[in-house]
Amino acid sequence: MSAPRMAVSAGGLGLKNPVLAASGTFGYGQEYAPYLDPGAIGGLVTKGLSLRPRPGNPPPRIVETAGGMLNAIGLANLGLDEFLETKLPWLARQQTAVVVNLYGESQEEFAELAARLSQAPGVAALELNVSCPNVKAGGMAFGCDPGAVGRVTRAAVAAAGQVPVWVKLTPNVADPTPMALAAAEAGAAAVCLINTLLGLAIDAQRRRPVLANVVGGLSGPAIKPVGLRMVWQAARALRQSHPQVDVVGIGGIMSGVDAAEYLIAGARAVQVGTANFARPGAAGRVAAELEAFCREQGLADVSELVGALKC
Amino acid sequence: MSACLNAKVLANELVGPDVYLLRLAAGPIAAAARPGQFVMLRVAPGDEPLLARPFSVHGVEGEDVLILFQVRGRGTALLSQAAPGAKLVMWGPLGRGFELEAKRPALVAGGMGIAPLGFVARKLEDKGILFHLSSGGATQEAIEGLEKKLGTSLRGRLECRATDIHRLFHAAQEAAELSTSTAPVSGICTSTTMDGSYGEKGPVTLLLKNLLSLPPELRPDAVLACGPLPMLKAVAAMCAEKNVPCQVSLEAPMACGVGACLGCVLPAAGGGYVRVCQEGPVMDAAALDWGRIGA
Numbered sequence: 001m002s003a004p005r006m007a008v009s010a011g012g013l014g015l016k017n018p019v020l021a022a023s024g025t026f027g028y029g030q031e032y033a034p035y036l037d038p039g040a041i042g043g044l045v046t047k048g049l050s051l052r053p054r055p056g057n058p059p060p061r062i063v064e065t066a067g068g069m070l071n072a073i074g075l076a077n078l079g080l081d082e083f084l085e086t087k088l089p090w091l092a093r094q095q096t097a098v099v100v101n102l103y104g105e106s107q108e109e110f111a112e113l114a115a116r117l118s119q120a121p122g123v124a125a126l127e128l129n130v131s132c133p134n135v136k137a138g139g140m141a142f143g144c145d146p147g148a149v150g151r152v153t154r155a156a157v158a159a160a161g162q163v164p165v166w167v168k169l170t171p172n173v174a175d176p177t178p179m180a181l182a183a184a185e186a187g188a189a190a191v192c193l194i195n196t197l198l199g200l201a202i203d204a205q206r207r208r209p210v211l212a213n214v215v216g217g218l219s220g221p222a223i224k225p226v227g228l229r230m231v232w233q234a235a236r237a238l239r240q241s242h243p244q245v246d247v248v249g250i251g252g253i254m255s256g257v258d259a260a261e262y263l264i265a266g267a268r269a270v271q272v273g274t275a276n277f278a279r280p281g282a283a284g285r286v287a288a289e290l291e292a293f294c295r296e297q298g299l300a301d302v303s304e305l306v307g308a309l310k311c
Numbered sequence: 312m313s314a315c316l317n318a319k320v321l322a323n324e325l326v327g328p329d330v331y332l333l334r335l336a337a338g339p340i341a342a343a344a345r346p347g348q349f350v351m352l353r354v355a356p357g358d359e360p361l362l363a364r365p366f367s368v369h370g371v372e373g374e375d376v377l378i379l380f381q382v383r384g385r386g387t388a389l390l391s392q393a394a395p396g397a398k399l400v401m402w403g404p405l406g407r408g409f410e411l412e413a414k415r416p417a418l419v420a421g422g423m424g425i426a427p428l429g430f431v432a433r434k435l436e437d438k439g440i441l442f443h444l445s446s447g448g449a450t451q452e453a454i455e456g457l458e459k460k461l462g463t464s465l466r467g468r469l470e471c472r473a474t475d476i477h478r479l480f481h482a483a484q485e486a487a488e489l490s491t492s493t494a495p496v497s498g499i500c501t502s503t504t505m506d507g508s509y510g511e512k513g514p515v516t517l518l519l520k521n522l523l524s525l526p527p528e529l530r531p532d533a534v535l536a537c538g539p540l541p542m543l544k545a546v547a548a549m550c551a552e553k554n555v556p557c558q559v560s561l562e563a564p565m566a567c568g569v570g571a572c573l574g575c576v577l578p579a580a581g582g583g584y585v586r587v588c589q590e591g592p593v594m595d596a597a598a599l600d601w602g603r604i605g606a
Contacts, residue, residue, distance in 0.1 A: 024572075025567075025571060025572070026571055027569070027570055027571035031567075031569045031570045031571045032569065032571065034312060034313045034314065034315075035313075035315050035402065035569075047571075047573075055582065055583040055584055056573060056576070056584060058578070058603075059563065059564075059574075059575075059576050059577060059578075059584070060563075060564055061564075061573065061574045061575075061576065062564050062565075062566055062572065062574030062575075063564060064360060064361060064362050064566075067359075067361065068361060069361060069362060069566060071566075071572070071574060073572075073573045073574065076573050076576075076584070220361050221358070221361070254358055274361070274566075276567065276571065277362060277566040277567040277571070277572050278353075278358065278361050278362055278363065279315070279353070279363075279400060280315050280402055280567070280569060281315060
């Protein structure tokens with residue numbers, strides 16, 4: 001039989017396959033160049049970018065936990081100007097969709113970042129980070145309030161012109177649906193979920209938190225059931241009211257079958273995150289395994305999986 | 312160029328209390344590795360535990376990579392059980408290694424800090440540079456075996472002196488004198504233990520203090536140190552006081568090893584942070600803000 005069609009349309013982009021590398025786990029792409037040709041995956045999402053450089057949180061910043069890890073990096077990044085000058089030119093030459101994750105402390109900062117990035121050659125889409133649990137201003141504070149999500153998204157969409165805007169949502173809410181609907185209503189091309197789950201690791205002997213930031217975001221295979229549940233909730237709601245808005249599934253994807261599960265829950269594309277740390281090139285392996293899964297299942301098109309959950 | 316491969320375990324030998332010497336077949340990594348660089352190694356087949364662990368390269372022999380490690384937690388406990396024939400995912404070599412341009416280098420190892428310095432010692436021997444190794448640990452049991460093991464990996468002799476190092480550094484005639492016996496001397500080793508069971512009693516910095524007190528023409532012209540952060544902090548301060556260049560090999564919790572996760576940072580001189588995996592693991596001690604590094 002012929003190879004399954006892996007190309008998808010998701011979040012306003014045509015992707016060669018539905019597997020992207022998630023923000024914060026793939027650096028600016030070049031870090032993984034010895035291990036993975038970015039052209040093997042549908043896209044990559046860059047480390048969260050702010051207007052000005054941010055040093056990030058004091059160490060320790062990460063700790064391994066059962067089936068996952070906690071991080072409190074604090075959105076360390078080199079700032080917009082340096083990114084445009086030193087990172088984007090290499091990214092723009094890769095045969096893959098470059099999605100820039102951005103973070104502002106105010107609606108105005110989100111808009112300014114969106115305006116400047118959308119004019120830069122090579123930026124396929126923007127992903128608004130309204131869900132970082134490790135920063136005090138903006139971040140999750142925006143992401144838990146549907147009104148704020150709507151305002152930030154609307155401002156970024158207006159500033160971004162033709163460049164699609166994705167909104168990355170937090171799982172640190174009882175129900176992500178109001179945030180997904182607010183982003184959709186404000187013109188987002190996709191909602192991406194989930195970001196990390198707020199957690200705490202304790203060193204019992206020292207009676208101290210392991211991370212200097214005390215709390216951090218949990219990622220890795222441990223969070224996959226939460227991600228699947230929230231993708232399913234958001235996709236179901238959007239299908240009713242905003243069928244043009246796609247869901248991008250994130251959370252604990254280690255294998256092609258994990259990716260298939262997210263598609264079945266309703267995602268049009270997926271992002272591979274922590275798995276990239278565990279094995280460089282993991283996102284490429286997930287893409288290859290997803291294709292193998294489609295073949296085994298006798299599918300002509302990977303998109304046949306999308307929303308195929310029977311319940 | 313770094314590579315990611317399935318490395319076959321060739322040997323995994325107990326060489327000290329909870330200390331293992333692991334030999335892996337990894338040609339491309341062995342060919343590219345320089346002293347001070349590290350690898351990321353998954354400690355067991357499969358996806359558990361989730362993250363790989365960073366290990367400095369203890370040496371390369373032909374196509375083999377040697378890793379010296381101590382059982383500290385779950386990951387290293389699993390790794391200690393890796394049997395010959397097992398295949399483990401490994402990527403590297405990673406990070407920046409040591410500059411080996413000094414004429415009178417002093418290596419300072421705190422406990423398992425000897426791991427990267429073993430590779431340094433062999434490279435210095437290849438270059439014909441006599442080195443001094445100060446090795447410190449908790450007890451005789453903890454360090455004597457490691458020193459002996461290092462000694463046997465050299466072609467020449469590692470002249471071990473438990474005490475009395477005051478006169479023993481790098482006078483050319485002295486090296487010649489030492490070399491008159493059997494094999495030529497490649498390095499001189501002195502030791503300290505916290506319990507006094509071997510060498511001088513006290514921290515390894517005692518030995519460095521003596522070395523740095525030598526007259527300038529005999530004093531080390533570079534210090535290469537690896538060990539716990541409080542020790543490195545003390546070493547950095549002593550070297551700074553005597554204006555002796557000091558390179559430290561650093562350790563930090565690390566998820567990716569390639570500069571993406573930003574988990575392994577330490578405070579940088581001048582503000583901000585440096586990534587141990589990229590700007591390190593070997594750094595000029597002056598590039599760190601030791602005031603912000605707890606001891």
